[in-house]
Amino acid sequence: MRVMQHGRLHRYNVVKGEIAEAVSLELEFASYVGSKFCLAVASGGYALATALRAVGAGQGNVVLTNAFTLAPVPGAIASVGCVPVFVEVTEDLVMDLDDLQDKIASSGARYLMLSHMRGHIVDMDALMAICDTAGVAVIEDCAHTMGAKWDGVPSGRHGIVGCYSTQTFKHINSGEGGLLITDDAETMARATMLSGSYMLYGSHAAGAPTEVFKDISLDTPNCSGRMDNLRAAILRPQLAALDVQAEKWNARYRRIEAGLANTAGLRLIARPEKEYYVASSFQFTLPDLAVNKVRTVQERCAARGVELKWFGADTPTGFTSRHDSWRYVDAQDMPQSDRVLAGLMDMRLPLTFSLKDCDLLATIIREEVGAVYQAEC
Numbered sequence: 001m002r003v004m005q006h007g008r009l010h011r012y013n014v015v016k017g018e019i020a021e022a023v024s025l026e027l028e029f030a031s032y033v034g035s036k037f038c039l040a041v042a043s044g045g046y047a048l049a050t051a052l053r054a055v056g057a058g059q060g061n062v063v064l065t066n067a068f069t070l071a072p073v074p075g076a077i078a079s080v081g082c083v084p085v086f087v088e089v090t091e092d093l094v095m096d097l098d099d100l101q102d103k104i105a106s107s108g109a110r111y112l113m114l115s116h117m118r119g120h121i122v123d124m125d126a127l128m129a130i131c132d133t134a135g136v137a138v139i140e141d142c143a144h145t146m147g148a149k150w151d152g153v154p155s156g157r158h159g160i161v162g163c164y165s166t167q168t169f170k171h172i173n174s175g176e177g178g179l180l181i182t183d184d185a186e187t188m189a190r191a192t193m194l195s196g197s198y199m200l201y202g203s204h205a206a207g208a209p210t211e212v213f214k215d216i217s218l219d220t221p222n223c224s225g226r227m228d229n230l231r232a233a234i235l236r237p238q239l240a241a242l243d244v245q246a247e248k249w250n251a252r253y254r255r256i257e258a259g260l261a262n263t264a265g266l267r268l269i270a271r272p273e274k275e276y277y278v279a280s281s282f283q284f285t286l287p288d289l290a291v292n293k294v295r296t297v298q299e300r301c302a303a304r305g306v307e308l309k310w311f312g313a314d315t316p317t318g319f320t321s322r323h324d325s326w327r328y329v330d331a332q333d334m335p336q337s338d339r340v341l342a343g344l345m346d347m348r349l350p351l352t353f354s355l356k357d358c359d360l361l362a363t364i365i366r367e368e369v370g371a372v373y374q375a376e377c
């Protein structure tokens, strides 16, 4: 309300002595994840593209990424003229590290955009060991892991840059928005200039020291994508409440997980000890069912009011699409991912669902999978 009343919505429109809401958000988010620097931007996809440019990726460079992710990820890679090369997904919905090693060797890639898709975190110690040895820079897409951790380290703190989205369907919601974190001063200075700081970068209290901008300020194009003070003001109290919200999501997740345990034909996703997840969505697979029967499960659940998203459909619908529907990328053979995605069901877990709602959801899914599976197998 205060921001709307004074009307200084642009982050560089401040009166003397005032700290812009965008700056306060950056300071608070850097402190939340323990990074040296933070930059608030217009969207998560913008943060990803900016991160790539800021670490030096450009025209024609290969960027490895997950075959299982959402469209803004290959889109960010394509937007800076880079070439996405996909890495297979495992049955537990994380990047296949053997395939990562093979693809680094075969593509010669120097960059990996790692998507923690649907909040599933790969063994980050193993992944970083592979990438550090090969000299591959890691940019983390944490659109689904804000607040999550691997072995106590916040998601986004392993790679050189971590990117987050504050779009409505993510863990904190300003309609649209993104955050970018790093400990690398030059990367942050380039990202700040790219975001459209003009020569006002000195006001970024969570930004790189001004001396780092010396050459960077003139060598880096301004590709406007700042966050405004209104969205920052909307996000600050949500960030303060995030850890409490995370536990609410996780309680719902565990309730559904328990309700679906030992359902014949239904495979739950294993969650490693070292992963602290923020489960704003739920996934399971139906590995033994033919594609048309998976669709039957989806239809039967929908008829009872349970909306499951399916990553196996040939035509992309809603927010879901598949590597083979991103036709601006050269077609790539991803047999393992195709097999996993053919049986993959996905459901958001809004906090408006009560624990009782979760029990009911699990009961319905269990009954419908059971009916289809028994008729088939």
Ligand SMILES: *Cc1c(COP(=O)(O)O)cnc(C)c1O
Pocket (backbone or CB within 6 Å): 043, 044, 045, 046, 069, 070, 072, 073, 115, 117, 118, 141, 143, 144, 165, 166, 167, 176, 177, 178
């Ligand atoms: C939402 C999302 C993004 C991009 O976020 P926007 O803020 O919508 O641009 C990137 N990666 C994944 C996996 C997402 O779900």
